[in-house]
Amino acid sequence: MAAWLVAVNTLKIQPFKLPPLGPHDVKVRMKAVGICGSDVHYLKTLQCAHFVVKEPMVIGHECAGIIEEVGSEVRNVVVGDPVAIEPGISCWRCDHCKSGRYNLCPDMKFFATPPVHGSLANQIVHPADLCFKLPDNVSLEEGAMCEPLSVGVHACRRANAGPETNVLIMGAGPIGLVTLLAARAFGAPHIAIVDVDEKRLAVAKSIGADLCVKITTDTQDVDENVTRIQEAMDGEIDITFDCVGFTNTMSTALKATRAGGKVCLVGMGHNDMTVPLTPAAAREVDVIGVFRYKNTWPLCIEFLRSGKIDVKPLITHRFGFSQQDIEEAFETSAKGGSAIKVMFNL
Known part of the structure; x- marks a missing residue:
């Protein structure tokens, strides 16, 4: 059995x-599956970026489970192993794959990205080399x-x-918070985080942000927000x-x-933007x-095993795997508010 997206909000x-x-x-018996923002996008609009759901699709891609059966050539895991699952299967033949940048593979088959089915199901079949055994102290x-942590890393x-x-x-x-955790694990000495929501900023503070800055949503206030952020940082922003x-x-x-610094675009809120690129280029x-x-x-x-990163505070809501559960879970995730990561326990 699996959770199928069959129509808008259905x-x-x-x-x-x-x-x-x-x-x-x-073959993996699924035990934990999280809800991602992209899953909610698909539920609400049947599309995310340029990917469009044209026929019923199993949802979900943040997942872990227990090995139930192995193919004849599998050596890295055995029946009974708990594993975290990487959801994208690349072709391993194109130039991107052969150069190591397999995330850019044009033929990537990624869980719950149309037309590929996802992992919110009792069981899935997946390549063994994309299943990673979990240590005893990692749930x-x-x-x-x-x-999601992989995005931040x-x-x-x-x-x-x-x-x-x-x-x-x-x-x-969720992605800003895991990026915060990753940046701290990579050794960043001073991390500030900006949001319009005080509750989210309180969570960021509780997991290690040095500075939290609340800003407005008014586009005209960009310069004012920049001034507030730079004054609060009390030092140059490198990344x-x-x-x-x-x-x-x-x-x-x-x-x-700062001049000579880096801006890394992780979120994909707007497809088209008008931004001050020339002044930024002039500062390299x-x-x-x-x-x-x-x-x-x-x-x-390894970050989880060693305790360098603790993701447990980000899991705010848990649901089972019934019709009522999946409806309530997605409704909770879509509302946002106090919900950061909504998790299914199957």
């Missing part, structure tokens, strides 16, 4: 026929959180965050992570970051794009 638990188990595949819920790698970089994060939603992706957050990021501010992640699961698991 999810139904229905039978799900699994593909056959190949020699390099495993299945934490394993499922490796997926990949962003920090792309921007070269480290012990000599002061960091600003635009947006204290800004825009984890919202709106015109005003990107404009603020470009203006607030580098703009870096981020799309998903690559080779992040082993590091995420």
